[in-house]
Amino acid sequence: MDEKTRPGPKRSLTAEQIVDVALELFDGEAPSIRGVAAKLGVRPNTLYTYLPDRGAMERALVDRFLAMADPDLLVGRRVWRRRVEDYACALRSVLLGHPGAAALLHTAPIDGPTAALVGERLLAVFTSAGLSTADAARSTYAVIVHVLGSATLTAADLRGGTEADIVAARLEMVIDPGFLPLTAAAWPVVATWNTEEQFRWSLRTLLNGCVDAR
Amino acid sequence: MDEKTRPGPKRSLTAEQIVDVALELFDGEAPSIRGVAAKLGVRPNTLYTYLPDRGAMERALVDRFLAMADPDLLVGRRVWRRRVEDYACALRSVLLGHPGAAALLHTAPIDGPTAALVGERLLAVFTSAGLSTADAARSTYAVIVHVLGSATLTAADLRGGTEADIVAARLEMVIDPGFLPLTAAAWPVVATWNTEEQFRWSLRTLLNGCVDAR
DNA sequence: CCGATCTCTGTACGGTGTGCAATGTTGTCC
DNA sequence: GGACAACATTGCACACCGTACAGAGATCGG
Structure with missing residues (x-):
């Protein structure tokens, strides 16, 4: 509800963006973290700011498919x-x-x-x-x-x-x-x-x- | 039916042995080729004499589970x-x-x-x-x-x-x-x-x- | 302006499947 | 018995993978 303002640089991504391109890159199985990061023009580690691990990306994909x-x-x-x-x-x-x-x-x-x-x-x-x-x-x-x-x-x-x-x-x-x-x-x-x-x-x-x- | 005799060294393994230890090492998912090879005291590539690829090992495991x-x-x-x-x-x-x-x-x-x-x-x-x-x-x-x-x-x-x-x-x-x-x-x-x-x-x-x- | 806090990067580690050339063993045929 | 072809196995290498860690830089509250 409340947009908590925090110190630190602005985020360049959103979790949703990540899932978006993960879905776009989906081809038989969930794409690699590195692949998604590359498509987003970002180093792979960056994604760990938004997701705890690869499994989280997969879980997000699951809900997208269901929806x-x-x-x-x-x-x-x-x-x-x-x-x-x-x-x-x-x-x-x-x-x-x-x-x-x-x-x-x-x-x-x-x-x-x-x-x-x-x-x-x-x-x-x-x-x-x-x-x-x-x-x-x-x-x-x-x-x-x-x-x-x-x-x-x-x-x-x-x-x-x-x-x-x-x-x-x-x-x-x-x-x-x-x-x-x-x-x-x-x-x-x-x-x-x-x-x-x-x-x-x-x-x-x-x-x-x-x-x-x- | 006929044991065709072939040139070349004797095989040191059988496909069945490989599936045996794959089953033994199974833990939540199919073990890695390298893991199976290590347990068999053999270099990973050796397994490719018996299996075309990792998928074949998994398919063999499936039938084992079914049985x-x-x-x-x-x-x-x-x-x-x-x-x-x-x-x-x-x-x-x-x-x-x-x-x-x-x-x-x-x-x-x-x-x-x-x-x-x-x-x-x-x-x-x-x-x-x-x-x-x-x-x-x-x-x-x-x-x-x-x-x-x-x-x-x-x-x-x-x-x-x-x-x-x-x-x-x-x-x-x-x-x-x-x-x-x-x-x-x-x-x-x-x-x-x-x-x-x-x-x-x-x-x-x-x-x-x-x-x-x- | 200062320090806390956060994002993103560079680098690195340990893992994966598997292609390729070399090595050495074994069988068949002359 | 010796030459040769077929074969199993190896060492090395490649291109990936997920992710840990330390540091650089940006941005905020005070």
Whole structure:
């Protein structure tokens, strides 16, 4: 609230600027401290005035990624399942749009302000759907797990190309029906494991289970 | 099959030995090439005779971790839900027992032999439960996502202590009911998000949804 | 103006993965 | 048995990385 005036030279940067260029330089994984500093025209050590260590930069990036999926998708007049699904798909898109972002989410506890807001709104959705407080909380966690887990797995798989490429490549593989008969039979579906369609199916299935809990 | 005899000196190591000590040295993350080499009494470059790069070592580690949860838990005469649950909990335990292992699973596609076997058996479980081939495949993926996603999230959270510690710490936090009323109300449950109990609840909920698909 | 306080820099340390040329061992073939 | 090719291993080197530490200079309150 109060801009405390302090002795010493003015700061030439802000923490936000640092995260900005970190995001700009993000490419599969968080950029190096030295890289960010170079882009800012500053010696690497300078960043330690604003961040305790590299991990802090990564944590800040995590919250930035989270904030890229509009949490407002969780509110509105649409039916509750739709709201969850829309938000989940939006977050998935963000994470897949920045390969490595999903993996970064698993680096440290997710406790930023955006995460808190999303949690609150998911609780609201499930409460409005008729679940008890406890079941709403458990369902919230289950949904988070599904979205992040799925996004991370498919991000790892998608490193080799687009969704369509991966499906096509999978389809061309031949599974020995002697060793893995069921896998071979199910292969056309297995090949689509990393598609948005499968993502939506799993999510709907999970939500079905959640409302069963009522 | 045939031990092709080649010119050149005998190899002093095997790829398996390397993975052995990599596993032994594993501590939160995959050990460095140099560390493994030192433990083997060999110069770092030597390892490149057996592995193309560091990533290969990590991929080998992934399959080792996967193999630590007995896939036989997925077969037997017990009711199918019990088999899935037992295996899932076993895998979760393995991953939580080696912090960082879960995150490693998200580094690259999971396509080792153990993964294939687990997939096949999950398909068998769901087929025996009456699901169509397609639904069994989709359910298999949903379960994998849940187990890996959940284990990874709680592994990240558990870095600060045991399960009980984390729950206790969470419970002591005070959530402002003005900003996050539902979160505040649900906090006693939210605090247990990383427990095995929540894991089982989510899994059972997901399985409920899967059988709804019949 | 003085001293406290702060930012930023120079330098340095110990670490990482891995490419390349040299060394020496081992097998196959004449 | 000797020549030769293939190979494992090494020493050295490069280009990075995160970050600790001491000092120089700027900026404030008094």
